[in-house]
Amino acid sequence: MARNAGLTRELIVQSGLQCCRDVGLSRVTLQRVAEPLGVTPEAIAYYLPRATLHAEIADLAVSEIEYPAIESGTYDIRLRQLAYSWQETMQRYPGVQGFVASYPRMLPQVRRIVDSGLNDLVASGFDETEAKLLYGLYHAFFIGWNMLRSAPERAAAPGGAEGDRRQAGSMSGRYSWTRAEPLFDFGIESLLTIMRRAQEGDWLPSDLMGVPAPDSLPAV
Secondary structure: OOOOOOOOHHHHHHHHHHHHHHHOHHHOOHHHHHHHHOOOHHHHHHHOOHHHHHHHHHHHHHOOOOOOOHHHOOHHHHHHHHHHHHHHHHHHOOOHHHHHHHOOOOOHHHHHHHHHHHHHHHHOOOOHHHHHHHHHHHHHHHHHHHHHHOHHHHHHOOOOOHHHHHHHHHHOOOOOHHHHHHHHHHHHHHHHHHHHHHHHOOOOHHHHHOOOOOOOOOOO
């Protein structure tokens, strides 16, 4: 198939991101991405198959999250700002949270954020072992929270897993994510308190847990 003049990978992903904001990532189709660009779905598929398109849309959404600047304060202030920036971005793009949490590999922009966090902790006085373990706890909190928060999204998506449908059903009618936001606040503040105590020498996580720090973090 001949290429469409003026059509680029970047334009396709931008169109997909806008579609994601409007209808959610699970409902982004080649047809929906093609229509605003005035091309056919086959033209979109020439550049990006649907599975790859979703990954690139999710990565572009995460790219809007900036790691807080050094001038914003100490590392704990930066990590708190990062947590809420992440939440705001995920709410802006429905479905991205679930996709990132279940994708088998760490997306490049997620890796950027992880590397920035690890480097920030090391620059703030933690050794590399402490930084990996403590940021691993922070990272794991996001994995768990995102998986819970995105269960209804994944259940509603085409081919949603039975486990996601059961989990979404168990939360339906009796669980409000608005009411759950204080739990997120509590989780972030607890993690930051652990980091501050570890830095002060009051609590050494590797000694307490009896496990070595991981060489690398799991993919979200």
